[in-house]
Amino acid sequence: MFVERKVREFINVDPLQTGGVLTEDARRMLVEWGDGYSVCDFCEGNLHEIRNPPVKEFVQELAEFLDCDVVRITNGAREGKFAVMHSLAKRNAWVVVDSNAHYSTYLAAERAGLNVAEVPNTGHPEFRIVEDGFAEVIEETRKKGEVVLAVLTYPDGKYGNLPDAKRVIRACHDYGVPVLLNCAYSVGRMEVKAGKLDADFVVGSGHKSMASAGPIGVLGMKEEFAKVVLRRSERFGNKEVELLGCTARGVPLMTLMASFDHVRERVKRWEEEVEKARWFCGKMEEMGFGLLGEKPHNHDLLHFESPQFYEISKRVKARGYFLYKELKKRRIHGIKPGRTRSFKISTYMVPKEKLEIVLEAFKEILEKYQSFITPPK
């Protein structure tokens, strides 16, 4: 069976996808290493120590890239979060998370049997995480049970907000609480130096932000936590229990490796990406779309309110799907089908000429349905 991916040639502004488009090397690697277990041709027992293909060298370079003592490959960012939480979990313990956290952070905690306490954000329209809230929430939560971990989503996937990580980490460390940075939307897009930030753990996502096939993640940590999180099996002394002995031993890893040179280069051009995102925001605001999240914005993940589209959706046959359909006609992919009140979009690695086509599309759609927005007198 072969299934064509119809949107493959579309302009892609899907926040989940702009950072995961493969490089040409990665695409070639897919075919070369596609067969099951080919990565294991010469494995001597541990994925991160395989020399051919050069996984070991890659993992060492990745540790440098993330500024972490120890790095492992995981099946995804969420699996990295779970591994950490599951290792640190105790009865009646708590994890403190920012209120913009990804759903998988909550699920990882739930699966690990941890209670979750939330640090608030400033609400509409910026939804900024209140950095100082971490101290307050830890203070309160400690009365109910031990706080074993804090998670900061950096940035979050709802608004693309980048809180002051250093400040959060310092505050948590004051209470002896280790911090995990969820960098699914940053590692591979912008520079993230966990060591410099003094983060205890960092997770990244290959398919989300490192030009890699999925699913695959990276997990970095300080040496002192490796003893706990990467503890070895009692019976199989060379296998790490929390990784079940081995993780992403397949093409996702080979594409992650293939794209790594490109990724290391592209993070240096992050400022250009932020500038382009801001330019795009300006154009959207001129059309009457309101940006949610930090202003000025510091990330390519943009969330716009679009009451005009919502009004239209109430009056057209396709209902909420009209926007998706109009964009599809124009070969633009990435706005979630059914959404009109607000929508997320990413400008990451999308050339300005293509973003102009997207802007033009929104303009055309607004014009086409103008009579539905302002009913004629």
Add this chain to the structure above:
Amino acid sequence: MFVERKVREFINVDPLQTGGVLTEDARRMLVEWGDGYSVCDFCEGNLHEIRNPPVKEFVQELAEFLDCDVVRITNGAREGKFAVMHSLAKRNAWVVVDSNAHYSTYLAAERAGLNVAEVPNTGHPEFRIVEDGFAEVIEETRKKGEVVLAVLTYPDGKYGNLPDAKRVIRACHDYGVPVLLNCAYSVGRMEVKAGKLDADFVVGSGHKSMASAGPIGVLGMKEEFAKVVLRRSERFGNKEVELLGCTARGVPLMTLMASFDHVRERVKRWEEEVEKARWFCGKMEEMGFGLLGEKPHNHDLLHFESPQFYEISKRVKARGYFLYKELKKRRIHGIKPGRTRSFKISTYMVPKEKLEIVLEAFKEILEKYQSFITPPK
């Protein structure tokens, strides 16, 4: 960066790899769906419900193929085992496993905080699992704590032994203990109908036996256990906690789907594969290699004792690596580098002509080093 896979064109008899060679469709699918999160183009919240690409339809057909009420895609067979064990785990509880179990079964139990009790095998040379041992071991173990699960490795990866699953399952059910079949080496090679066997859980491996890129697994179960293992998040009601909301959303899944038609057909030709494996065993025995595991053998995974090679290794410069090197020269891949005392080999999907080349290679190597085996008088 691009890395060539040097052994790609070799004759491959690696037990980990013979069942994971991609079909042509799967290879095309790799490139078509390689970009990160492309599987999620039209996801509405659950991987197994995606209609485009047709994941939903595939998962339904997979349930039929496995004869299970409910099926999910996992990051691998081990992750499926862990999900089940973690869901059923209690304090001071036990899992009973056969003593030929894969290391990842022990790691899954260890990670889930379960104690492990082992059902013995008959020892050298057949290492047959004593089916009636399950009742005995459960009986004994119950005195120490609750037995929440039994695992039968079907077949095991050491000897390729296929115990009488029905008998084991019946015995365990007599004690109210649910049974998980670890079918990493069977689902996709031979017919496995979990329902017919009355198994409560079954795990399979895409990259090991379903002509798929890795890592990816399948997890099937009876409806009554879906409530426990696939319980939903308290906060995110449409997300399954034990799967952290989503699993193998990438090319491994697309290759698994692409190869499924082929896999359904090939399991019908299993008897031919067994016959070929037995023919190969016969030829090996003629050369003085002794088969470990069941005789007559019922699987393509073969483990031979080779004291001749061990003797040679003590007298040559390459030591234990001489065998690997001799085979590499002949473009044969799959015997673990360094092994000589005994080695595993798989004949699965390897054409007879190629197996003849492998047999010839062994013969040549024995002849070349004959003087090292029987020292001249």
